[in-house]
Amino acid sequence: MDRVILIKYGELSTKKGNRNYFINTLYNNIKNKLRNFDVVISKDRARMYIKFKNEELDSIKGVIDKIFGIHMYHIAYIVETNEETIKSKVLEILEAKTFSTFKVETKRSDKSFSKNSQEMNNTLGGFILRNIDNIKVDVHKPEVLIKVEIREKNTFIYLDNYQGSGGYPVGTQPKGMLMLSGGIDSPVAGYLAMKRGVTLEAVYFEAIPHTSLNAREKVVKLTEKLSQYTDKINLHIVNFTPIQEAIYKYCRDDYCITIMRRMMYRIMEMIVKTYNGYVIINGESIGQVASQTLTSMNVINAVTNIPVIRPVACLDKLEIMDLARKIDTYDVSILPYEDCCTVFVPKHPVINPKLDVVLKEEAKFNYQEMIEEAVETLDIKVISYNDDKYSDLL
Numbered sequence: 001m002d003r004v005i006l007i008k009y010g011e012l013s014t015k016k017g018n019r020n021y022f023i024n025t026l027y028n029n030i031k032n033k034l035r036n037f038d039v040v041i042s043k044d045r046a047r048m049y050i051k052f053k054n055e056e057l058d059s060i061k062g063v064i065d066k067i068f069g070i071h072m073y074h075i076a077y078i079v080e081t082n083e084e085t086i087k088s089k090v091l092e093i094l095e096a097k098t099f100s101t102f103k104v105e106t107k108r109s110d111k112s113f114s115k116n117s118q119e120m121n122n123t124l125g126g127f128i129l130r131n132i133d134n135i136k137v138d139v140h141k142p143e144v145l146i147k148v149e150i151r152e153k154n155t156f157i158y159l160d161n162y163q164g165s166g167g168y169p170v171g172t173q174p175k176g177m178l179m180l181s182g183g184i185d186s187p188v189a190g191y192l193a194m195k196r197g198v199t200l201e202a203v204y205f206e207a208i209p210h211t212s213l214n215a216r217e218k219v220v221k222l223t224e225k226l227s228q229y230t231d232k233i234n235l236h237i238v239n240f241t242p243i244q245e246a247i248y249k250y251c252r253d254d255y256c257i258t259i260m261r262r263m264m265y266r267i268m269e270m271i272v273k274t275y276n277g278y279v280i281i282n283g284e285s286i287g288q289v290a291s292q293t294l295t296s297m298n299v300i301n302a303v304t305n306i307p308v309i310r311p312v313a314c315l316d317k318l319e320i321m322d323l324a325r326k327i328d329t330y331d332v333s334i335l336p337y338e339d340c341c342t343v344f345v346p347k348h349p350v351i352n353p354k355l356d357v358v359l360k361e362e363a364k365f366n367y368q369e370m371i372e373e374a375v376e377t378l379d380i381k382v383i384s385y386n387d388d389k390y391s392d393l394l
């Protein structure tokens, strides 16, 4: 094992007081996600190091690319901190490559090392020029940039940069409850919330027989995709049928969606309180549909004091779609199974609902008991990622 994955924390390094908490959470997340690999993981205040088996590197990279809190990583050669050893390793690495211009960038954090960074750049640059033909130094646009980080015991040498997924490690924030439908927006909202460190659980409202089991499987599949960014996700499945039928039986057609969404928020509030969450998260985007105008949001949100986080509120649909493709939820989201919001859509949903009308309509049936019943009878599935599960769906 003469190479390691060298992980840089990025945004984490701006956290002063609780820096250790962030680093430890990241460390535990990495350890957990790589539990089935033959790796040795260590950390210090600035970096994390993963020793790996060459044949597992590609799979490990696939996992690491989905761990939030990693800003950048490198596959670095690790040698003993000693000038001659560093020189011969640098040469060995470069001799295996074809290039015509290069630059050496040394960072010496071990101040007891005899040469400073600039002197080491010169030493290594001269040594490379003397040993490889037909190449020259280009400090502005080198074809090969070789980085040498000199630390007390070991020196790390690397040519590549891999972008990590950024953000904060999942688990640095407590639980948020994601309203997860089968659409494009809500999985993206869940992904963005996890990127800020939120511990995620998902809630799906279904209205069987108006919606099918295929629609549920779609949400399960989406949860599974999202779970790649964390460990497991609890998916709460709420039977929304009685409430939805009552709304359509008793309430004004154009207000049905507004009222339906208020009922969802009421149920969400109860779920948040019952399962120790702190916020509601959803995929609402300003102006996207009638229930997402600012006036609608105001009337709908009035049923709860729990903060509602809307990560995609200010994104265009096309931007959301790009993110959905990036996180690989898009293909599942566009499967045609109906959602409880789509089966009952009235022709002309109200765009600027009035609270007094809403209250009058809601007074027509006893929803409180139905809401409690929905929370009491919900079903929880614990979902984690497994490549071959549910593949029959696609």
Ligand code: ATP
Binding pocket: 178, 179, 180, 181, 182, 183, 184, 185, 186, 203, 204, 205, 206, 281, 282, 283, 284, 288, 289, 339, 340, 341
């Ligand atoms: P689309 O991508 O087609 O807009 P959507 O999931 O965003 O799908 P909307 O009708 O825009 O559907 O709903 C707004 C938000 O409300 C969703 O992003 C989701 O967070 C929540 N939501 C809607 N329907 C459900 C449902 N059946 N279960 C859970 N949450 C839902």
Ligand code: MG
Binding pocket: 183, 185, 283, 284, 285, 288
């Ligand atoms: Mg939407």
